[in-house]
Amino acid sequence: MSRWEPNARGRLEQAALDLYQERGFEQTTVAEIAERAGLTERTFFRYFADKREVLFWGQGRLHEIVVNAVASQPVTASPFNIVVAALEAMAAAVPDRPEFLQQRQAVIAQNPELQERELLKMASLIGVITEALQQRGIPGPTVRLLVETGIAVYRVAFTRWVDEKEKGPRTLPQLLREALDELKAVLAF
Amino acid sequence: MSRWEPNARGRLEQAALDLYQERGFEQTTVAEIAERAGLTERTFFRYFADKREVLFWGQGRLHEIVVNAVASQPVTASPFNIVVAALEAMAAAVPDRPEFLQQRQAVIAQNPELQERELLKMASLIGVITEALQQRGIPGPTVRLLVETGIAVYRVAFTRWVDEKEKGPRTLPQLLREALDELKAVLAF
Numbered sequence: 001m002s003r004w005e006p007n008a009r010g011r012l013e014q015a016a017l018d019l020y021q022e023r024g025f026e027q028t029t030v031a032e033i034a035e036r037a038g039l040t041e042r043t044f045f046r047y048f049a050d051k052r053e054v055l056f057w058g059q060g061r062l063h064e065i066v067v068n069a070v071a072s073q074p075v076t077a078s079p080f081n082i083v084v085a086a087l088e089a090m091a092a093a094v095p096d097r098p099e100f101l102q103q104r105q106a107v108i109a110q111n112p113e114l115q116e117r118e119l120l121k122m123a124s125l126i127g128v129i130t131e132a133l134q135q136r137g138i139p140g141p142t143v144r145l146l147v148e149t150g151i152a153v154y155r156v157a158f159t160r161w162v163d164e165k166e167k168g169p170r171t172l173p174q175l176l177r178e179a180l181d182e183l184k185a186v187l188a189f
Numbered sequence: 190m191s192r193w194e195p196n197a198r199g200r201l202e203q204a205a206l207d208l209y210q211e212r213g214f215e216q217t218t219v220a221e222i223a224e225r226a227g228l229t230e231r232t233f234f235r236y237f238a239d240k241r242e243v244l245f246w247g248q249g250r251l252h253e254i255v256v257n258a259v260a261s262q263p264v265t266a267s268p269f270n271i272v273v274a275a276l277e278a279m280a281a282a283v284p285d286r287p288e289f290l291q292q293r294q295a296v297i298a299q300n301p302e303l304q305e306r307e308l309l310k311m312a313s314l315i316g317v318i319t320e321a322l323q324q325r326g327i328p329g330p331t332v333r334l335l336v337e338t339g340i341a342v343y344r345v346a347f348t349r350w351v352d353e354k355e356k357g358p359r360t361l362p363q364l365l366r367e368a369l370d371e372l373k374a375v376l377a378f
Contacts, residue, residue: 080375112301145345145368146375152341156334179334186269186335187373 009047011037016054017100020107025051025114055104055114059121063128065093070132079138083150084180086129090154091173098172102162126151153179198236200226205243206289209296214240214303244293244303248310252317254282259321268327272339273369275318279343280362287361291351315340342368 005011015036019028030051034041048054069089073082094101108114126147133143157176164170170178194200204225208217219240223230237243258278262271283290297303315336322332346365353359359367 141349148341148345149338149372152337156337160330182334183338184376187376
């Protein structure tokens with residue numbers, strides 16, 4: 001087998017998710033994932049530290065993206081628009097593969113250890129956005145309100161995206177923008 | 190010991206919470222709770238089915254309160270105002286004892302089984318509000334957006350209430366109303 005394989009990461013991810021769904025996360029081994037993807041274990045470990053990382057890689061980069069999005073807002077930006085910028089950067093960084101992400105969510109929902117990891121990931125992102133807003137001098141209680149609401153809207157947009165993909169191929173950033181506009185509209189009366 | 194004891198429920202609750210915090214939930218027995226409260230085990234079981242119920246009683250009544258609040262809204266009420274009515278009814282039903290509830294949250298945060306129970310309780314309340322809104326013909330995606338946002342604001346108000354009680358004795362319904370108004374204001378620009 002040659003050292004270089006086309007789209008090795010994507011093939012390993014898909015093979016892992018399929019196996020996690022068929023057999024459960026606990027019962028799946030790295031050897032099985034590599035075999036299903038038609039690759040070697042060595043190739044697996046070139047991309048992922050372990051079988052859990054298949055579900056959670058890229059988090060450091062996501063943090064950076066969010067921090068940069070907030071930092072690049074003009075000093076005159078309203079607190080709400082700063083949160084929107086952070087959420088839009090998050091949405092834009094999500095790979096445009098809703099079926100894959102839906103499958104990922106189903107796998108995580110079946111395993112308490114993975115659920116905890118996912119909650120920690122979300123809490124860490126919330127922490128990053130919160131800190132970035134506080135550094136701009138926005139008062140703590142307002143920051144919390146904005147971030148909690150923003151994350152709620154993001155989650156609604158995300159669910160719409162993975163659920164509604166077949167009906168209309170809107171992107172996650174589009175659905176996020178729509179949900180934010182919708183919230184403004186329903187709050188207005 | 191007489192059959193009737195003044196404020197037996199409240200004394201048992203406080204004794205239970207103190208012990209859960211000192212020794213952990215798992216390590217505390219009903220006998221110890223009764224002893225600490227100066228009551229009998231028999232009295233304990235007159236109020237609570239088990240030691241977990243000390244933390245979760247009153248849920249059926251809360252459901253009723255929320256369903257009634259939604260049902261009593263005029264047919265002309267906007268979807269947002271229906272959600273607000275549900276949240277205000279929830280807020281008004283919470284006992285005005287923020288220190289006690291803060292202690293309860295700390296106990297729950299230390300025990301995964303209790304955390305899961307608390308999440309189920311919240312999910313069940315969200316389900317009740319969602320169903321009540323859908324019965325009014327409000328489209329599913331909008332319902333989800335409203336409920337998720339509403340719950341986020343409620344949680345922010347609740348946290349402010351238990352954290353800020355010493356500074357100003359505002360009630361939970363007041364803080365909820367303030368947080369909703371604040372959200373409208375920050376979304377407006």
